[in-house]
Amino acid sequence: MLSWQNTDLSLKDDRLSLLVSRQRAWVEIDLQALADNTRAISRFISPQTELMAVVKADAYGHGAIEIAKTVLANGASCLAIATLAEGVELRQAGIDAPILILGAINAPEDIKAVAAWSLEPTICSPQQASVFAETLSEVGQTLSVHLKLDTGMSRLGTDWKDGVKFVNIVRSLPNLNLKSVYSHFATADDPDKTIMNQQHRRFCQVISQLERSQLTLPYLHIANSAAMLSDRSLHYDLVRVGLALYGLYPAPHLTASIPLKPVMAVKSKIAQIKTIAPGTGVSYGHRFVAHKATKIAVVGIGYADGVPRLLSNRLRAIVRGKLVAQIGTITMDQLMLDVSNIPDLQAGEVVTLIGNEGQITLTVDDWAEALNTISWEIICGFKHRLPRVNLNSRGNGF
Numbered sequence: 001m002l003s004w005q006n007t008d009l010s011l012k013d014d015r016l017s018l019l020v021s022r023q024r025a026w027v028e029i030d031l032q033a034l035a036d037n038t039r040a041i042s043r044f045i046s047p048q049t050e051l052m053a054v055v056k057a058d059a060y061g062h063g064a065i066e067i068a069k070t071v072l073a074n075g076a077s078c079l080a081i082a083t084l085a086e087g088v089e090l091r092q093a094g095i096d097a098p099i100l101i102l103g104a105i106n107a108p109e110d111i112k113a114v115a116a117w118s119l120e121p122t123i124c125s126p127q128q129a130s131v132f133a134e135t136l137s138e139v140g141q142t143l144s145v146h147l148k149l150d151t152g153m154s155r156l157g158t159d160w161k162d163g164v165k166f167v168n169i170v171r172s173l174p175n176l177n178l179k180s181v182y183s184h185f186a187t188a189d190d191p192d193k194t195i196m197n198q199q200h201r202r203f204c205q206v207i208s209q210l211e212r213s214q215l216t217l218p219y220l221h222i223a224n225s226a227a228m229l230s231d232r233s234l235h236y237d238l239v240r241v242g243l244a245l246y247g248l249y250p251a252p253h254l255t256a257s258i259p260l261k262p263v264m265a266v267k268s269k270i271a272q273i274k275t276i277a278p279g280t281g282v283s284y285g286h287r288f289v290a291h292k293a294t295k296i297a298v299v300g301i302g303y304a305d306g307v308p309r310l311l312s313n314r315l316r317a318i319v320r321g322k323l324v325a326q327i328g329t330i331t332m333d334q335l336m337l338d339v340s341n342i343p344d345l346q347a348g349e350v351v352t353l354i355g356n357e358g359q360i361t362l363t364v365d366d367w368a369e370a371l372n373t374i375s376w377e378i379i380c381g382f383k384h385r386l387p388r389v390n391l392n393s394r395g396n397g398f
Contacts, residue, residue, distance in 0.1 A: 024300030025268035027382050028355070029062055031392045033261035035074040037245050042075030044258050045228060049235040051075055052221070054242030055090075056082035056102065061306075061379045062246060062264060063388040065093040071245060072097050080240055084110055087119040100146055104128065104156055111135040120144045120179065124156045126169045129176065136175035144179040145170065147218075149206060151183040151199040163206035164213060171215075180219035180237070181206070188226035189250040196227070200234065226250035229257040248364060248375050262363065264379060265355030266386070268301035270319075270347050271334065282336055283328030288313055294327075295340045299351050302333040306382035307353065314370050317351050321358035 042051055053076040054060075059067035068079055068090055078098040081087050087099050100120045105111060111132055114121050123129045123145045136143060147170060150157035158166045160183070170178055183203050187195040203222055210217055219237040225244040227234045247262035249255045275295045282288045282296065297319070303309045307330055315326035317337055325338045339345050354362050364375045371378075 023269070023387060024271070025266070025305055025386050027061070027386045027388050028265040028267060028391055029066070029388050030261070030263050030265070031066065031070050031390055033247055034062075034067065034070050034245065034263045037247055037260050037263070038071045038074040038076060040258055040260065041228070041241055041244060045239055046232055046235040048237070050077045050238040052078045052080050052100065052238045052240045053245055054080045054102075054240055056080065056086060056242070057380050058086075058384075060242060060246055060376065061382050064090060065095070066388075066390065067245075068093075068095050068097075078238070080242075084113055084119070088113070088117050091117045091119070098144075106131065108135045108138075112139055115139060115141045115143055120146060122146050122148050122156065123170060123176075124148050125158055126166060129170050129173055133173035133175050142175045142177055144177045146180045146182060147178065149181060149183045149203065151202040151222075152195060153184050153186045153199075155184070157183065160202045160206055164209045167210060167215070168213075178218050180221060181210075182219075182221045182240075185222065185224060185227050188224055188230065189254070191251070191253050193230075224250075226254060229254045243376060246379065248379070262355075264364070264382075266301075266306075266353045266382065267355065268299050268351050268353065270297045270345065270349050270351060271300045272298040272347055273339070273345055274298070281328075283312075283331060285329055287329050288327040293340075294338055295342075295345075296327065297324075297337045297339045297345060297351070299335050299337060300333065301353065301386075302331050302335055304332045304383065305386050306378075307335065308367070308371060308378075308381070310371055311367065315353070316362060316366075317353050318355075318357040318360050318362060319345070319349065319351050321360065323360050 045051060053071040055064045055068050058064045080100045080102050082103045084101060084105060087101055090099060098120055102122055104124050105114055105121050106128060112135060115136060123132065147166060148157035149160045149163050151160045167181065170176055185196050185199055207220060221236050221238045221240060223234040223239040225241050228239040228241055229244065243250055244260060247260045275293060276290050278290055278292050280290045301307055309330045312330045313327060317324055317326060319339055320342055322342055326335055327338050328336045354364055364378045367378050368375045
């Protein structure tokens, strides 16, 4: 796999041209767009609110290390990941900002690693808190921890009705420094706010009970990208933003809230051009049969790279600024396009599957809508045999 260190080059650099010339397909990452999005979100959120950048799942497929460095340089104060390994990767890259692990850590050896790498765990239950306290006492370390309340997601966390008791238990245990209490919305991207409002009321009840107990409140946070965009009253002490950083909106009704720029583009190259006769079938199962003489381009990207097979005969691509149709079944490493309307096309020419060229734009949301899924799944699906190529040099301000 080609690392970011190999690909963090300016488009004007001959080395990048050489790198791309060797690739059958790649993912382009626009760090300037990411920087612009981060600054726009930082301006949008409430003045007292900090921005926690969610960079789990390799920054939603964008490349966690360079993404983390960019968002921290442009307004984010802390990071969130899902697993211990993701946190270690960032620390090994020299990133020293606070890093919250959103997933559950339970094994004593993993707890020791969390402490060794100065990561901040999520505590989901009193039992887990006790294991943390006992293990940290053995190694003589104290950790900042974040308590997760389940207000209606029915995933990780202690039931909100036991929230104050949970806080008191954690505060009574040694070697645990309570940094925040948080929860997560199940329906923040839904125009109908009934469930989100119910979850928020539950969160507020816990806060009120803590205030009545005259306990010093830790940091409070509940807003993801959708909640951050839809309601400033949900911003609290910090917001956990993932999708919006990458220039994508959680739902169509939120697109007017703030201007965002897509960070990712996906491109490939034509491997071969051929013309097939009428009646000729294309690819596995002959799910496409040419009804006339058809010029096809075989393109070097497939479902093993993250192009869903279910998009077969539904996908569109841009070639020389023109929209063309994908035909036949998408295979593991290749797909075919109908390029009959483009003269003198040559092997080696670039095909855009996601991104813009001229007046045409193909988006992650186009794919998600066609598959009746979400954009998160699409961008997380591009595999690492596609190198991530940075469109911006370090000289562009980050």
